[in-house]
Amino acid sequence: MAVIGFIGLGHMGGPMSANLVKAGHTVQGYDLVPAALAAAADNGVTTVSSIADAVRGADAVITMLPSGKHLLDAYDEVLPHAASGALLVDSSTVDVADARAAHQRAQEAGFGSIDAPVSGGTAGAEAGTLTFMVGGSEADFQRAESVLEPMARKVIHCGGPGNGQVTKMCNNLILGASMIAVSEAFVLGERLGLSHEALYDVAAVSTGQCWALTTNCPVPDLVETSRANHDYEPGFAAALMLKDLNLALSAAEQSGTDASLGRLATDLYRRFNEEGGGGQDFGAIIKSIREHSGS
Secondary structure (H helix, E strand, O other), X not given: OOEEEEEOOXXXXXXXXXHHHHOOOEEEEEOOOHHHHHHHHHOOOEEOOOHHHHHOXXXXXXXXXXXXXXXXXXXXXXXXXXXOOOEEEEOOOOOHHHHHHHHHHHHHOOOEEEEOOEEOHHHHHHXXXXXXXXXXXXXXXXXXXXXXXXXXEEEEEEEOOXXXXXXXXXXXXXXXXXXXXXXHHHHHHHHOOOOHHHHHHHHOOOOOOOHHHHOOOOOOOOOOOOHHHHOOOOOOEHHHHHHHHXXXXXXXXXXXXXXXXXXXXXXXXXXXXXXXXXXXXHHHHHHHHHHHOOO
């Protein structure tokens, strides 16, 4: 079993670190928020008062932070204090350029490094069924597998440094756009007298089938796993979807990719966030579509 430093014990990092403890690892956890530290301690994490204390003596260091700036700022403390030979694992969702900058800094300091963003939301973090999309060398990927497996359903090597982040933004571009399409279809059906049940029963076994429909349907009482059944309490908040779509759109612009649908999806999630929907599950965008539909 390993000693793991964990930086960022919020809605995702908290349950992820708890699953590492359940697997028998020793986890040294740090967060700026006292409540997050207290919750982690209740789950068996050894909580500490600084990043330096979290990484000291650790075989691996996992970061789960809000942005690339937070990640690079954290590395100012991680790199001088991490144990020689430690593997640095960043599971934040950040800009590809920031992910690759973090890799470069880790490499120059003599550490192995991977970017390993996740899919699965808070439910996946709690259940230990996240999908990790890993960017980095084959050797570092193999080193990371035993650390990631207690938190994961799947761990997939996506290529070199930064490619985990590329995969995450492409996946969520698909997810954001498909949720809007599913929501628009249900609203259109409502307005033309079609029952939710009839549309779901057909689309779920036809060419409209997708994860946004059959796992996180934006209409309640059709799919057991949907956050719509719980008043859109977030599994993956609309604010985070907007963040990921902005990252994808920025990457599209930098790479010269025509992402017209991605731009429209970003605009619609921005509108929903401006209307106050950011704290709800991203499937709650169906409310905004209903509100903006004509009388």
